[in-house]
Amino acid sequence: MNYASDLTDQEWSIIEPLVRYPGPCRPRKHSMRVMLNAIFYLEKTGCQWRMLPIHFPPWKSVYELYYRWRLSGKWDQIHDRIRSQVRKKTGKAATPTAAIIDSRSVKTAQKGDLEATMGERKSKAASII
Numbered sequence: 001m002n003y004a005s006d007l008t009d010q011e012w013s014i015i016e017p018l019v020r021y022p023g024p025c026r027p028r029k030h031s032m033r034v035m036l037n038a039i040f041y042l043e044k045t046g047c048q049w050r051m052l053p054i055h056f057p058p059w060k061s062v063y064e065l066y067y068r069w070r071l072s073g074k075w076d077q078i079h080d081r082i083r084s085q086v087r088k089k090t091g092k093a094a095t096p097t098a099a100i101i102d103s104r105s106v107k108t109a110q111k112g113d114l115e116a117t118m119g120e121r122k123s124k125a126a127s128i129i
Contacts, residue, residue, distance in 0.1 A: 005044035030057040038062040
């Protein structure tokens with residue numbers, strides 16, 4: 001079954017070299033493209049891991065791949081490589097020279113605890129003593 005979130009052949013041709021293991025490995029039970037389609041389906045729909053449709057590999061297998069790649073930085077590597085390819089194709093430098101941070105999406109740090117930010121209050125009568 002095909003979903004709107006599935007990789008097209010063109011998208012797969014870009015991502016496939018980035019996810020190929022550089023050496024011999026044991027045979028895979030599920031293709032990497034199907035595993036990525038499952039992850040992209042989850043991201044697109046926002047469904048729970050356990051609610052992954054039966055057309056995809058078991059949710060635990062998909063989750064383990066996603067989690068392993070998250071810990072190892074593989075998702076960042078894929079993102080950075082695709083970003084640089086897109087930038088080069090549009091005639092820009094491979095890495096951006098500036099960034100914009102939206103203040104609504106970045107939490108600000110609290111400056112110390114409540115005691116550190118507020119002076120102690122004393123009544124006028126207590127300050128006479």
